[in-house]
Amino acid sequence: METVTLPLAELIIRWSRRKGPAFTVGVRPVRNSYLIGPGANAFIFGNDRLFRVREAFKALIPVDGETALIVTDGPDHTRRRALVRPGLHQRQINNYVQIMAQTADEALDSVPAGEPWDAYELFRAAIRRSTMRSLFGNQIASQADTMGRDLQPLLDLVNLWPQLVAAHERLGTPRWRRSVQARDRIDEVVYAEIARAREVGPDEASNVLSTLAHGRDAQGSGLSDLEVRDQVVSLIAAGYETTSGALGWLVHCVGADAQLQGQLREELxxxxxxAAPTAEQLRELPLLSAAVTETLRLYPPAALSARYVAEGFEFAGHRIPAGATLIYSPYVTHRDPDVYADPLEFRPQRWLEQPKRPPHEFLPFGGGAHRCIGSAMATTELTVMFARLLARGPFTIEPQRVRATSFAAMRPRDGMLIRQA
Incomplete structure (x- = not known):
């Protein structure tokens, strides 16, 4: 299997080899500072007071909203995160394993026997439906595809460079107007579901939305309708976009190794x-778990991430001024031969030999105070849905050119064609 590369991230690797772990590149308005490598990651995660995320991710606000965790700092972030966390705790996620498996089976039942099909696109739609079922329950699952179509203009917008997003907003371009209209349609659905969740008791609906709508902190304060809306839309958009990308890469890696695929199917x-795995059985699949982890190492959902520098500092002899945009890279760290032996080799066994890595060496979901709160949900969904594909029998990758795109949610650019026996 040929390891797929992301051109921008590869460029950063070359820069870091020449310039060291800290450097600045570009001219304004596109001028960024870079901190690269495990030491840099540890510094960023351990010095949250020096940074803010709102300015770094403001291009996501048109989709995720003003109060989403990814654009929230300080006490507001701490409060909201504490209220969102119970809905995404592993104990709660275990309740959704059956939904994940059922949704995968429904999608796989539509696959034409003996014909090639796009595993990335099929699972992208399935993960979107599964996420919405877990968020809202089955009642709204029928609207998952419609909401996905409405989300796409917004996702396409925020995949642009932040300066371009700001320009579209400032000029009120047709693309911006289409995105606003799509957001309004999504909000109509989400706010109706929030109202419904508030009307019933917290014990009458076992889903994430109910937990968000009825959760209270130690002071008895809960999330407003706007805060609930923003967390819900963030979970839908970021959840299925990043998880489906990772699943596409998992299919790519395992599909190219018949021996590994046979071992995984035997374990399963x-x-x-x-049968579909239960939450308890997922813990009995170490090789499958290792394959998922190795995929997240080689193809981390967010290849690059960012912080806004609120307070200037010095790192590795390089001065980073206040007001700079700082870039760090899970992709670069995960492919560093000083951190991982044979880093471009897809080798799940490395996670059986060394199951744990420090958070500054393995960071597919970021780290520190702003580590992705949906990481357990994403990992569980990856494992369950891929298990259902494996249970259908061996598959092979069709001849095709596989390319990576998007640094925010790295995914196969042209899909992932496979054929199942």
Missing amino acids: AGVTAG
């Missing part, structure tokens, strides 16, 4: 006997 059959 020995635990589940062909």
